[in-house]
Amino acid sequence: MEIDASSPASDLAALFQHTAWRYRNCGRFAHSYVAAKLHRDPVNREILTLAKKEAFGDVVDIGCGRGQLGVALLEAGLAESVVSLDRHAGLVEQARRAAAGLAFSAVVQDLAVCQDVPSAMTVLLIDVLYQLEPPVQMALLHAAVRASRQRIIIRTLDPDLGIRSSLTVWLERLLRGVSPHSGRHVAACPVSCIVRVLNEAGFITSVVPCWQGTPFANVLIVGRTIA
Secondary structure (H helix, E strand, C coil), X not given: CCCCCCCCHHHHHHHHHHHHHCCCCCXXXXXXXXXXXXHHCHHHHHHHHHHHHCCCCEEEEECCCCCHHHHHHHHCCXXXXXXXXXXXXXXXXXXXXXXXXXXXXXXXCCCCCCCCCCCEEEEEEEXXXXXXXXXXXXXXXXXXXXXXXXXXXXXEECCCCCHHHHHHHHHHHHHHCCCCXXXXXXXXXXXXXXXXXXXXXXXXXXXXXXXXXXXXXXXXXXXEECC
C-alpha cells in the first residue's frame, strides 16, 4: 500500500494493521507481538516518517527480529528492497513467511560472531548495539558504516540520561532471561562515541529522543553522507 508525505496518522495505523496481517500465519503470539510493536514503539513511526522524506532505496536491517519494520517499509513503497539479518532462526523464518511476494530476504546471522554487513543505501541498526559486548559493538558499527552508501540509522540506549537510563538498563536486564528478543548483554556505549565513529567516516549526524510515550532512554542517531 502506497503512502505519501502528507498521510495522516490513520493511514499509518492502516499500514501497521496491514503489515501485522501478514503475520497471521506465524502463530497468535507473533501476530499479536508485531501488531503491538508497530503501534506502540515510536521508532517505527520515526523511521517511516523519515523514509517518506528521503529515498531509502535498498535497505539492510541488522538485527531485524521478525522483520516487521522492513516489511512495513516495503508495503508502504518506501524501500526498493530489504535484506534482514538476525541470529534467531525461528524469527527469520517468520519474517520470510510474512514478507512473501515482497522484495525481501532474510539471513540467519549471529552478529556476536560475524559482523559482515552487505552494502546498502540505507542501513538500520535498531536496538542492537547495546546488546553486544563493547568490542563487538564497535566491530559491527564500523562494518555498518562501511556498508552504508548514503544513510545509517541507529537506535540505541543512551547511558547518560539519569533515571531514564537506569530504568531502561534495569528493564533490559530483567527481560534478558525471559524474552527471545533480548541479547546476551546490556552494555550501552556512549552516544558521543557512536557519533564520533560516524563523523570520522564522513557522515553528518543528528541525535534525537526516540522514547515518545515511554519512560525509556532510547535515542535515534541518523548519519548521512555529504552530498
